[in-house]
Amino acid sequence: MPEAMVAARASDATNSATTQTVDVAVVGAGFAGLYILHRLRKAGFSAVVLEEGGDVGGTWYWNRYPGARCDIQTIDYSYTFDPELEKAWTWSEKYATQPEILRYLGFVADRYDLRRDIRFGTKVKQATWDEAGERWQLATDKGASVSCRHYIMATGCLSSPKPPEIDGVKDFKGEVYFTGRWPHEEVNLKGKRIAVIGTGSSGIQSIPIIAEQAAQLTVFQRTPNFALPAHNGTAPADRKTMLESDRAAYREQARWSLAGVPYPQQMDVSWQLSDAERRERFEKAWAAGDLVHILTQLWADQAVDVDGNKLVSELVREKIRGVVKDPDIAEALSPHDHPFGAKRPCLDTNYYATYNRPNVTLVNLRQEPIKAITASGITTDKRSFDVDVIVFATGFDAMTGAIMAVHPITGRAGKSLSSVWAQGPQTYLGLTVAGFPNLFMITGPGSPSVLSNMAVSIEQHADWVVDRLVALREAGFTTMEATETAQTGWARHMADCATLTLHRLANTWYTGANVPGKARGVMPYTGGVGPYRSICNEVVSGGMLGFRLKGPNGAEQCNDGEVVRLQPDVRLVLGMLAQMNLPPIETMGAQGARDFLDEFNKARPAGRPVGEVGEGMLQGADGPLPYKLYRPATPGPHPIVVYFHGGGWVLGDQQSDDPFCRDMCRRTGMIIVSVGYRHAPEHRFPAAAEDGYAATRWIAEHAAEFGGKPGPVLVAGWSAGGNIAAVTCQLARDRGGPPIAGQLLVCPVTDCSFDRPSYTENAAGYFLTRGLMFWFWDLYCSPADRTDPRVSPLRGKLEGLPPAYIVTCEFDPLRDEGIAYGDALAKAGVPVEQLRAHGQFHSSFTMVDVIITGVSGRAKMAEALRGFAGLPKQESERRAPPEINVAAK
Numbered sequence: 001m002p003e004a005m006v007a008a009r010a011s012d013a014t015n016s017a018t019t020q021t022v023d024v025a026v027v028g029a030g031f032a033g034l035y036i037l038h039r040l041r042k043a044g045f046s047a048v049v050l051e052e053g054g055d056v057g058g059t060w061y062w063n064r065y066p067g068a069r070c071d072i073q074t075i076d077y078s079y080t081f082d083p084e085l086e087k088a089w090t091w092s093e094k095y096a097t098q099p100e101i102l103r104y105l106g107f108v109a110d111r112y113d114l115r116r117d118i119r120f121g122t123k124v125k126q127a128t129w130d131e132a133g134e135r136w137q138l139a140t141d142k143g144a145s146v147s148c149r150h151y152i153m154a155t156g157c158l159s160s161p162k163p164p165e166i167d168g169v170k171d172f173k174g175e176v177y178f179t180g181r182w183p184h185e186e187v188n189l190k191g192k193r194i195a196v197i198g199t200g201s202s203g204i205q206s207i208p209i210i211a212e213q214a215a216q217l218t219v220f221q222r223t224p225n226f227a228l229p230a231h232n233g234t235a236p237a238d239r240k241t242m243l244e245s246d247r248a249a250y251r252e253q254a255r256w257s258l259a260g261v262p263y264p265q266q267m268d269v270s271w272q273l274s275d276a277e278r279r280e281r282f283e284k285a286w287a288a289g290d291l292v293h294i295l296t297q298l299w300a301d302q303a304v305d306v307d308g309n310k311l312v313s314e315l316v317r318e319k320i321r322g323v324v325k326d327p328d329i330a331e332a333l334s335p336h337d338h339p340f341g342a343k344r345p346c347l348d349t350n351y352y353a354t355y356n357r358p359n360v361t362l363v364n365l366r367q368e369p370i371k372a373i374t375a376s377g378i379t380t381d382k383r384s385f386d387v388d389v390i391v392f393a394t395g396f397d398a399m400t401g402a403i404m405a406v407h408p409i410t411g412r413a414g415k416s417l418s419s420v421w422a423q424g425p426q427t428y429l430g431l432t433v434a435g436f437p438n439l440f441m442i443t444g445p446g447s448p449s450v451l452s453n454m455a456v457s458i459e460q461h462a463d464w465v466v467d468r469l470v471a472l473r474e475a476g477f478t479t480m481e482a483t484e485t486a487q488t489g490w491a492r493h494m495a496d497c498a499t500l501t502l503h504r505l506a507n508t509w510y511t512g513a514n515v516p517g518k519a520r521g522v523m524p525y526t527g528g529v530g531p532y533r534s535i536c537n538e539v540v541s542g543g544m545l546g547f548r549l550k551g552p553n554g555a556e557q558c559n560d561g562e563v564v565r566l567q568p569d570v571r572l573v574l575g576m577l578a579q580m581n582l583p584p585i586e587t588m589g590a591q592g593a594r595d596f597l598d599e600f601n602k603a604r605p606a607g608r609p610v611g612e613v614g615e616g617m618l619q620g621a622d623g624p625l626p627y628k629l630y631r632p633a634t635p636g637p638h639p640i641v642v643y644f645h646g647g648g649w650v651l652g653d654q655q656s657d658d659p660f661c662r663d664m665c666r667r668t669g670m671i672i673v674s675v676g677y678r679h680a681p682e683h684r685f686p687a688a689a690e691d692g693y694a695a696t697r698w699i700a701e702h703a704a705e706f707g708g709k710p711g712p713v714l715v716a717g718w719s720a721g722g723n724i725a726a727v728t729c730q731l732a733r734d735r736g737g738p739p740i741a742g743q744l745l746v747c748p749v750t751d752c753s754f755d756r757p758s759y760t761e762n763a764a765g766y767f768l769t770r771g772l773m774f775w776f777w778d779l780y781c782s783p784a785d786r787t788d789p790r791v792s793p794l795r796g797k798l799e800g801l802p803p804a805y806i807v808t809c810e811f812d813p814l815r816d817e818g819i820a821y822g823d824a825l826a827k828a829g830v831p832v833e834q835l836r837a838h839g840q841f842h843s844s845f846t847m848v849d850v851i852i853t854g855v856s857g858r859a860k861m862a863e864a865l866r867g868f869a870g871l872p873k874q875e876s877e878r879r880a881p882p883e884i885n886v887a888a889k
C-alpha cells in the first residue's frame with residue numbers, strides 16, 4: 001500500500017496534542033503487533049499500536065535487502081488463528097520473499113481493518129509507570145502522548161541493527177547500506193565494486209544476488225557459518241498434503257512440538273546408527289532444504305552432545321568442500337569454532353558456489369582483520385580494497401536491543417529496565433519483568449522466540465497475554481506483576497535448560513556475544529515450544545503462580561512460587577511416566593517387578609561403546625555370583641571400580657545399570673566390575689551386604705586377572721547399591737581389607753529412619769516413592785535388624801573410612817539420609833565431597849542419555865573417582881559442562 005494511503009487510514013489521533021487514553025498500547029506493527037491488536041479488539045479493549053515504520057511489517061518492513069526471505073517454510077510461518085484467513089491466502093513459494101511476506105501482513109491488516117488503530121511513523125520516546133494512576137504514560141516523538149493501563153512490547157527480536165563497530169565508516173565516500181535498514185527505493189548495484197561485511201543469514205542470502213550484479217564483490221568474513229541449500233520452489237508436496245489433510249491437527253502438533261514445526265522427536269542416538277545410516281539421514285535432510293528438519297531429525301544427540309554434533313558438522317563441511325573449487329577458500333568457509341546449530345545455520349541459494357565466480361573474493365578476517373574504513377574502501381592489516389559500495393550485513397542487537405532501544409522504560413520506584421537488565425535480561429517466562437507491572441513482551445528474552453517458528457510463538461504469547469488481561473478485568477484486578485521469586489526461579493530454569501543444548505558453546509547473537517560489552521548468557525528459552533506452552537498454562541492453572549494481582553480497595557492475590565523446579569528433562573520423563581499410569585511397583589510382587597523393570601529398561605537408549613565388555617563369575621559370600629566387566633579402550637592396567645547396582649536389594653542385576661557403568665568407564669578410563677549380588681526376598685539381610693564385601697575382596701585379590709592395577713580398588717553404587725558400597729567400606733576397614741581408595745555413593749540408602757523431610761516432601765510423584773521404599777525394606781530386612789550398620793551404615797562407626805563422594809538429588813526420598821551420611825563422615829574426619837543436585841530425581845544420574853542434565857554430575861563423579869585413584873584431572877568440555885545445573889556443596 002502506498003505510504004500516502006497508509007497515512008490517510010492511520011489513526012486519527014496521530015496529530016492530536018492531547019493524551020490518547022487507551023486500555024492497551026502496543027509497540028510494533030509486525031507479526032506480533034498485528035495479531036495482538038486483533039485479539040485486543042475482539043476482547044473489547046481499546047488499543048493503539050505505535051509503529052516507527054511507515055507501514056505494517058515490523059522486521060519485514062525494514063529488511064528489504066536483495067534475497068531476503070524467511071527461513072522457516074512459509075506454510076508454517078503464517079498465522080493460524082483464523083482458518084478463513086488460511087484459506088484466503090496462498091503462498092507462492094516454499095520460502096517466501098520479503099515482498100511477499102510484507103504483502104501478506106498488509107493483507108492481514110486490511111482484512112481485519114487494523115490500520116485505523118496504528119500510528120505509523122511514531123516512536124515511543126519514554127515510558128513511565130504511574131504508580132498512583134496505575135497506568136503507563138508514554139511520550140512519543142510525534143502526536144499525542146499515550147496513557148494506557150497495559151503496555152505491550154511487540155518489538156521483535158531482530159529489529160535493532162547493531163552499529164558497524166569499525167573505525168572510519170563516516171569517511172567512506174561511496175554508498176553505505178545496512179541489510180537491516182535497506183532503502184525502500186531501488187538500489188543499483190550493477191557494475192559496481194561492492195564489499196559485504198558479515199556472513200550471517202542476511203549476508204548469505206544477499207551475497208549470491210549481489211555477486212551477479214557487481215563488477216567485483218569482496219566478502220569480509222569474520223566467522224564462517226553453516227548453510228544448507230533452501231531448494232526453494234513450490235511448497236514440498238509432503239508437507240502440503242500433511243497440512244491440508246488435517247489443518248487443525250497439523251497446527252496443533254506444531255504448537256506442542258519442540259520448535260513450532262510439526263516434526264516428531266528423534267529417538268535414535270548417533271552411535272546406534274552405522275556410518276551409512278547416518279549418511280543416508282543426512283543426505284535426506286540436505287535434500288529437504290529445511291532448517292528444522294536438519295536441526296532435529298538426524299539423531300537424538302545431534303543438538304545436545306558434542307560427539308553427536310561433530311558428526312553432522314563434518315558432513316556439512318564435506319558438502320562445502322564438494323562445492324567450492326579452491327580448497328583454501330573451502331576451508332576458510334568451513335566453520336570449526338561452533339557446533340552445528342549452536343549458531344543459527346542459514347538457508348542459501350548458491351551461496352558456496354558463488355565463491356567459484358571470478359568476480360568474488362573472500363577475505364578471512366581471522367587472518368587479516370579490518371583496520372579501518374577509508375574514503376575509498378576497506379583496509380585490512382594486509383591489503384586495501386577500493387570499493388564503491390559497502391553493505392553491512394552485521395546483524396542486530398538481538399532480543400533485548402529491540403526492547404531497550406525504543407525508549408527508556410521506567411517501572412515501579414523509578415527503576416529503569418536498562419539498569420535491571422544490566423547483567424542480562426531478567427524475566428518471568430520471557431513475558432514479564434518484576435518491578436514493571438502491566439508490561440508485557442511478546443517473544444521476549446526467556447521465551448522460545450528465535451529458537452522456534454516465530455509465528456507459533458507469537459500467537460501463543462499474544463493469546464496468553466490477552467487471555468490474562470480478560471481474566472484480570474473479570475476478576476476486578478487492575479495490575480499484574482511477576483514476583484521476584486518467580487523471576488529468580490525462571491532464571492534458574494533457563495540456566496538448567498541451557499545446559500541441555502550446545503548453544504552455550506558458541507559466540508552468537510543468541511548469547512549476546514555479537515555486541516561488544518553486552519552481558520552474556522543464552523537468551524532464548526531452550527526447553528522447547530511445547531514444554532514452554534505447558535508451563536505457561538500451569539502458571540494459570542496454578543492460580544497465576546508467581547504473579548501479584550492487585551485491584552481497587554486493597555484487593556490482592558499472590559500465589560508466589562517457582563513454576564518449574566525440576567530439571568527440564570526430568571520434568572519430561574516424569575510427565576511421560578505419569579501419563580503411562582503405571583501400577584505401583586510394590587503391588588507387582590518381586591518377580592512381577594523384576595519383569596517390569598526388564599521391560600522398562602528395554603526402552604532406554606543403549607549405553608555407549610567402551611573398549612570391551614565381558615562377563616564372568618566371582619566368589620560371593622555364599623557361592624558364585626555373576627559379574628559384568630567394562631574395560632576402557634586405552635591400554636591398561638587400569639584401576640578397578642567395584643560397582644553395585646540399584647533396585648532396593650530386590651530388583652536389578654549386574655547389567656541393569658549398564659548405560660551408567662559404560663558412562664563411568666568412558667569418563668574415568670577405569671575398569672568397572674558390576675556385581676550381581678543376591679537379592680531379597682529370596683536372600684534377606686545380610687546377604688546383599690556380605691556379597692558386596694566378599695565380591696570386593698575377591699576382585700581385589702584377582703585384580704591382575706581383570707587387567708586391573710595392583711593396589712586398592714574403589715567402590716561405587718547407586719541407591720541400594722550405594723548402601724552396599726558404603727557398608728563394604730565399613731566391613732573392609734573392620735575385617736582387615738581389602739584396601740579401598742574411595743567410595744562413590746549415588747543416592748544411597750544409609751539409614752532405616754523414614755522421618756527425614758525428604759521422605760515426606762518426595763513421598764510420591766518422583767518414581768521412587770515412600771511406599772516402594774517401605775516395600776524394599778520389608779522384603780530385605782526385618783525391623784529388628786534395621787539398625788545394624790550393615791544395612792544402616794549411618795549408624796556404624798565412621799572413622800577411618802575411605803574418602804567419599806556422595807551424590808544426592810533434590811526430589812528423592814533418600815536425599816536427606818545421603819546428606820546426613822556425608823555430614824557424618826565429614827564429622828568423623830573422612831574426606832568427603834557432596835554433590836547436591838538440584839531439580840534431579842532418584843534415577844536421574846543412571847538414566848544416561850535420557851536425563852541430559854545429569855551429564856555435569858556424572859562428569860564430577862568420574863573426576864572424583866579418578867582423584868581417589870590418583871589419576872590426573874581430565875580436560876574436556878564434553879565431560880564437564882558449566883556448573884549451572886548442579887548445586888554442589
Ligand code: NA7
Pocket residue numbers: 071158164165166179197198199200201202203204220221222223344365393394395396509514
Ligand atoms: P547475524 O547472523 O548476526 O550475522 C552478522 C554477521 O556479521 C556475522 O557473520 C558477524 O560475524 C558479522 N559481523 C558483525 N559485526 C562485525 C564486525 N564488526 N566486523 C566483521 N564482521 C562482523 O545477522 P544477520 O542479519 O545475518 O541474521 C540475523 C538473523 O536474521 C538470522 O540468524 C536469521 O534468524 C534471520 P560473527 O559471527 O559475529 O563473527
